[in-house]
Amino acid sequence: MTRARTDIEQVERANTAFYEALERGDFDAVTDLWLDPADLADGTGSGGPSSLTNALSRLPVDLEDDEDSGTAGATGATGAPADDSDDGADDFGDDGFGDETEGAAAISCVHPGWPVLTGRGEVLRSYALIMANTEYIQFFLTDVRVSVAADTALVTCTENILSGGPAPRDGDELGPLVGQLVVATNVFRRTCDGWKLWSHHASPVLAESGDDEDDETPS
Numbered sequence: 001m002t003r004a005r006t007d008i009e010q011v012e013r014a015n016t017a018f019y020e021a022l023e024r025g026d027f028d029a030v031t032d033l034w035l036d037p038a039d040l041a042d043g044t045g046s047g048g049p050s051s052l053t054n055a056l057s058r059l060p061v062d063l064e065d066d067e068d069s070g071t072a073g074a075t076g077a078t079g080a081p082a083d084d085s086d087d088g089a090d091d092f093g094d095d096g097f098g099d100e101t102e103g104a105a106a107i108s109c110v111h112p113g114w115p116v117l118t119g120r121g122e123v124l125r126s127y128a129l130i131m132a133n134t135e136y137i138q139f140f141l142t143d144v145r146v147s148v149a150a151d152t153a154l155v156t157c158t159e160n161i162l163s164g165g166p167a168p169r170d171g172d173e174l175g176p177l178v179g180q181l182v183v184a185t186n187v188f189r190r191t192c193d194g195w196k197l198w199s200h201h202a203s204p205v206l207a208e209s210g211d212d213e214d215d216e217t218p219s
Helices: 003-024 027-033 051-057 063-069 120-132 210-215
Strands: 108-110 136-149 152-164 177-191 194-204
Touching: 003 027, 003 136, 003 152, 003 177, 003 194, 027 120, 108 120, 152 194
Parallel strands: 108 194
Antiparallel strands: 136 152, 152 177, 177 194
């Protein structure tokens, strides 16, 4: 079995696990499936040095030129002395992803009808809110397509959703069930602990009205 095929199957399993956790209302499982700052501590998410680091390590170094230019020793790219005491930890916010407008690793989520949520805290709070107000939910996934490029994977699918709200006050049955059709794009990132969700974007599918069909009917 090829590496590409194995990656696709692993991403498919991670995608399925995400929806199954939502169906069970398992908030801990949902949390574990979202990308965490620690997953990218080495700068890659795959457990090894980044491709940029590998490329730089293979570049030829002319020590004489460095001495002439005044950049020999522990200096940065601009020739300024490197500060080993600053590991960048102070640049990260509470969710560990840094400035939300600049942190390239910040996770994001768009629920149908919601604004864009950015940052691990906001995203997970939204799922906690949804689970608290949803008594029952089931996903039937169709049109699932997976593409993998290095440490990033893209999944597109159609979510056929059946959900119900809290039960009536004096009844034991579920609230009215509602069906919804949603198209979703899920972006995954490879980590040491498997594929984790980086971004989720869901958008409702607008059903065609009968009026549109009548307009096309010849008189």
